[in-house]
Amino acid sequence: MASKDRASQKTADQVSLNADQAELQKFAELAHKWWDVNSEFKPLHEINPLRLNWINDLVDLKGKRVLDVGCGGGILSESMHFKGAKVTGIDLGEKALNVAKLHQLESGADVDYQCVSAEQLAALEPASFDVVTCMEMLEHVPDPAAIVAACAKLVKPNGSVFFSTINRNPKAYLLAVIGAEYVLNLLAKGTHDYAKFIKPSELSSWARHAKLDVMSLRGMSYHPFKQTYRLSDDVAVNYLMHTALPA
Ligand code: SAH
8 A cells, every 4th residue: 555545544543542742742853863973863873783783683684575564764674684684664743754764865875754643554564574673662652552453463474573671669660761861862851751661571562462482682881971872681771672473
């Protein structure tokens, strides 16, 4: 289906859209900065090689049909394309998608970007993707469990779904909100709402409810003095989860 048709369908579904307009607006205001590695998106650029290699080591992206849910300006989508995957990127932020489309003219990536919700695409193209990624997005939506369920519906049997988000506890509040937004100025103030952070136990339970098996959990830790990120066993703040749909 052409993306124009999907856009007109969106109006009919708007009432039940699982999206927070204020969250989408925050990202719209920053949209022109997606590919500025020194902007508010710097942390996403810095963690990208870590998460990309982690995913690629687990599933070998070459030749895989991949869906990137909440793709934003396409940082992860493009990098998965360059690993040899056939990537579709979806987001409800039109401005981010426009930036993503423009950027690939420059980078030579070939990602199919569409403005459609995960739930809408799941109804249209169930069991279509070998790999689904949904990174740093669940903490921005009203009903994250519904996004997890849509991802489970979109992936093929035997396929993998990868999530990343932020844990909810005092350390996460201190580092991801106070530290990142107020002390280090890594992110724009108001980027994250502590109440929307997600414990790994909650994400695991939504995944299991959607028939996804939880395969592994990794922490992503930031070293404020070295200013570097690394994968770790510490899932107290940022973490990644690999889930898989049984055959
Ligand atoms: N996944 C990307 C971008 C993360 S930023 C990365 O990790 O590099 C969060 C993104 O989620 C933004 O692009 C925002 O527009 C998108 N988003 C927020 N709510 C959404 C929703 N309900 N459906 C789809 N995308 C959404």
